[in-house]
Amino acid sequence: MSDSNIIVAEHLVKQFQEKVAVNDVSLHIGQRELLVLVGPSGCGKTTTLRLLAGLEPVTSGKIQFGDRLVNEIRPKDRNIAMVFQDYAIFPHMTVFENIAYGLRSRHTAGSIIKERVPNAAKMFRIDHLLKRKPRQLSGGERQRVALARALVRDADLYLYDEPLANLDAQLRHQAREDILLLHREKEKPSVYVTHDQSEAMALGDRIAVMRDGKIQQIGTGTELYDRPLSEFVAFFIGTPSINLFDAELKAEEDAIDLITSSFTLRLPVEMHEKVQEAIGKRVNLGIRPEDLQSPKSAQFPVSEENTIHGMVNVIEPTSAGCTVYLSMLEDEPKDFVATFKARLPASYIGREVPLAVNRRKMHLFDQETGRSLLYG
Ligand SMILES: Nc1ncnc2c1ncn2[C@@H]1O[C@H](COP(=O)(O)OP(=O)(O)OP(=O)(O)O)[C@@H](O)[C@H]1O
Ligand SMILES: [Mg+2]
Incomplete structure (x- = not known):
């Protein structure tokens, strides 16, 4: 592929009997881009990768590598390196032979194999295991064999299906760094699947959030975090998740209030225009945990208009x-979360505390469609 070329998938659909696993997915992946696909279990992430790799035929839609239509091209002729969710390493081959497999099947010279395999193994800290068979390895070690096997090759597209799921936290961070380093070195398009949104934020140049076979939103981590187009994306990106409150938008003389069963907040003027259609209706108010601060340490103006109260649990x-972790004091206690930049002594447990709301960062969602009233 020439340097400027990209991977393009257009209107991909994959149907298994009555189940539509991938439902009209379009993706453009830049030449040096690492695109992360993230979403809950069963949303179609693996199927999307398998379509790109040619391991499943598409029901409809187009896949292009550069200006070449590859729909009918066999997987082995697409020059793709893939790390499978279940590793798929060969049980009868040693670690060395497993890592060398893709190179051998492409008739790479023995001298190059001898040099590259130990290097790839070293990168993933399995160079002491080269003579072992997969059954003599832990799950995390097998996972690293699968990574080394894919990354030892020069491919036109790298596909990763939850490649770090079985590693402990420390190895996972190391492997993440290694993948990023290799990605930058190879400068080839990559698609990385995970259901872990923090991994998505750490790795992705852009992130595509999937749900029920469809892409909900594609953007940089910051875009998805700050300007989610839907309640689903707002809730999925960020830990702890965004707090959601059932609220009514009520127009006062020249102000608009958000009224929930436990507090009232005045809407910032710059949001007025966006919410006109929703006045008088119920909406879901979203407040991220870090946008609830102790009034003393808040980095934004605090007044009665933006202070709420909660009991510390x-x-x-x-x-x-x-x-x-707090709850609102009402008939049916409503739980919510705040993340403070300073420690709070344990003596606060069981006490009611004031919280200042960073109103400019609030989100509002239509209760029926889940669409954001503010963005999109
Ligand atoms: N070969 C198949 N035959 C029938 N249904 C399938 C097949 N492969 C996948 N599906 C269904 O398609 C949907 C998407 O599956 P897929 O494996 O792509 O999900 P995923 O997002 O990778 O999930 P996970 O995070 O659990 O790996 C699921 O409902 C699954 O049951
Ligand atoms: Mg999967």
Whole structure:
């Protein structure tokens, strides 16, 4: 493929009997881009990768590598390296032979294999295991064999299907760094599947959020986080998840209020125009945990108009501050979460505290469609 070329998938559909696993997915992947596909189990991530790899025929839609239509091209002629969700390493071959497999099947010279295989194994810290068979390896080691086998090759497209799921936290971070380094070195398009949104944020140049076979939104991590087009994306991206409150939008003289069963917040003027159609209706108000701050340490103006109250149930220390689990005091307690940049002493548990809301960062969603009123 020439340098400027990209991978293009247009209106991909994959139907298994009555199940539509991939439903009108379009993706453009840049030459040096690492695109992450993220979404809940069963949303169609693996199927999308298998369509790109040619392991499943498409029901309809087009796949192009550069200006070449590859729909009818066999997997082995697409020059793709793939790390499978279930590793798919060969049980009867040693680790060395497993890693060398793709190189041998492309008739790579023995001298190159001898040099590259140990290097790839070293990168993933399995160079001491080259003589073993897969059954003599732990799950995490097998996973790293699968990674080394795919990344030892020069391919036109790299596909990763949850390649780090079985690694402990430390190895996962290391392997993530290694994948990023290799990706930058190879400068080839890559698609990386995960259901872990923090991994998606850490790795993706762009992230595509999938649900029920469809792409909900594609953008950089920051775009998805700050300007989600739907409640689903807002909820899926970010940990702890965004807090959602059932609210009514009510017009006052020259103000608009958000009224929930436990608090009222005044809407920032710059949001007025966007919500005109929804005045008088119920909406879901979204507030990210870090946009709820202790009034004393808030980095935005605090007044009665943006202060709410909650009872502290649990305080979880984090590296720099803490995550505070609270509930609203009402008939049916409503739980919500705040992340503070400073520690809160345990003596606060069971007490009611004021919280300042960073109103400019609030989100509003149509209760019926789940669409954002503010973005899109
Ligand atoms: N060969 C098949 N025959 C029938 N249904 C299938 C087949 N492969 C996948 N499906 C269905 O298609 C949907 C998408 O599956 P897919 O494996 O793509 O999901 P996924 O997003 O990778 O999920 P996970 O995160 O659990 O790996 C699921 O409902 C699954 O049951
Ligand atoms: Mg899968």
